[in-house]
Structure formats: C-alpha cells, structure tokens
Amino acid sequence: HPYDKKYEIEQLMTGKPIHKVINENITFQYLDGDENSLWSLLLAVGYIKAENVVKDNEWTECDVSVTNKEVMSMFRTQIVAMFSNGNIAYENFTRALIRHRTWDMIGVMEDIAEYSMSYFDTAKNKGKHAPENFYHGLVLGLIVSMRKEYRIVSNRESGDGRYDIAIYPFDKTKDAYILEFKVLNEHREKTVQETAQNALKQIRTRNYESDLLAYGIPADHIYKLGFGFLGKKVWVVSDPPEKDEKDQVRSEWDNLRFR
Known part of the structure; x- marks a missing residue:
C-alpha cells in the first residue's frame, strides 16, 4: 500500500x-x-x-x-515490529547504494522478492511491465529514508529519454545516482546479467546524466546502475563498477552480518 x-x-x-x-x-x-x-x-x-x-x-x-485496548496493544507490538523489520532492509539497501556495493543490493532485493511470491504468481495477469513496476516501486520505498540528504526523482525526462530514478544530493560534493530497470526480454537477452547491462547501456546512450551535470554534479560523481529482472531473479551492474574483488568479498560478508 x-x-x-x-x-x-x-x-x-x-x-x-x-x-x-x-x-x-x-x-x-x-x-x-x-x-x-x-x-x-x-x-x-x-x-x-x-x-x-x-x-x-x-x-x-x-x-x-x-x-479497544486489546487491539491497540496488538497494533503497537505486531505492526510496529513489522515496520522495524522493514527498516533493516532500508538500511542495508541505502548503505549498499552509497558504498557502491551491487552485490549487497542484489541480496536485499532478492530477499524481499522471496517474500513476495504471491505477487509474482499473479504478475502474468497484470501486464508485461508488472515485475518492472514492482521493482521500481520497491526501490523507491527502500530509498525513501534518503530524502533528508537527497532529492529523489522518478520518471523524469533528461537527455534523450526518461530515466526511471535519479537521486540528486543536496551536498554537491556527494555522489548522485541514476537507476534504470529492465525485465528480461527473451528475444534480445538470455540472462538477467545481459538485461542489467542493457539497462546500463541505455543510461549511457540516452545521456540521462545531462540533467545531473546541469545541476552541478561532476561526471565522476554520477553513479549509474542498471537493474535486470526475471521474476525473483535480480542483477545489478554499475558504472563505475565495484572497486575490486576484496570489496566484493567484504560486501558479501557485510550483507550476512547486517541481516
């Protein structure tokens, strides 16, 4: 909701x-x-x-x-606990985003998708873009806590097209982010990895970063992310990529430690 x-x-x-x-x-x-x-x-x-x-x-x-009082007690224990558990996913995802850890983002999103089985069981009746819209909305929900330090914009024209999500830092010395979501197209791609690469390619070829550059963010502070989906399978690629293999191993350990 x-x-x-x-x-x-x-x-x-x-x-x-x-x-x-x-x-x-x-x-x-x-x-x-x-x-x-x-x-x-x-x-x-x-x-x-x-x-x-x-x-x-x-x-x-x-x-x-x-x-009555009994129901109020239930609200305060059960529902507050539900929102608190959600905060863990928010924190893990935003931490991964800010630290440029694509493996952590994949882990958080696949965990949430695993608990959304009923959605994917019925998505075929909701149109071909239903999974893409689900993940788009999911990511918007995961990054809503960033609004104190960033302006979050969805479906805005920039360059030669319309990006899915852009995140503008109020402090222009910090990184900005462009996120593009794609569902695997079996006529063009064989894996979600290819789909994610095509999403990243779209950010580059359609010059989605132009609005961020005009806003005053240096090109080397614009972090581009392509997301590929197939049902509950998620893949994320970035430009620039994760720094090195040590960072990737460390990121996987953090993802386990923070759960």
Missing part, C-alpha cells in the same frame, strides 16, 4: 480517528487493486470500528478508530 498508509496507522495508534471510505462488500480477489481495501479488511475482522457513518449504495464513508 502507498507510503502514507504508515502515517494513517500511526494516527490510529495515538487514539485518533481517521476519515475513510469503506467498501463493506470487498472480496479477497480485489484486495490488491483497491487502495481502500486495507481499511475494509480491518473493519471486517473487527480491528477498527466505524463512527459517523454515511452510506451511499455500496460505499460507506465514516471515521474509523481502533476497537
């Missing part, structure tokens, strides 16, 4: 109601496609209660709040 749902859950945990539109007839098959389905589900199982209800055909507009 969108990032602002975390804020709304935090509001509930302070004892404050939030105003929502509820579909009381929601069914499980539509949970993924309806942004309000989270609240419909929580209301249906009794974790939240509805007040100031206004009904209009199949929709119910109301203020919702946590049902």
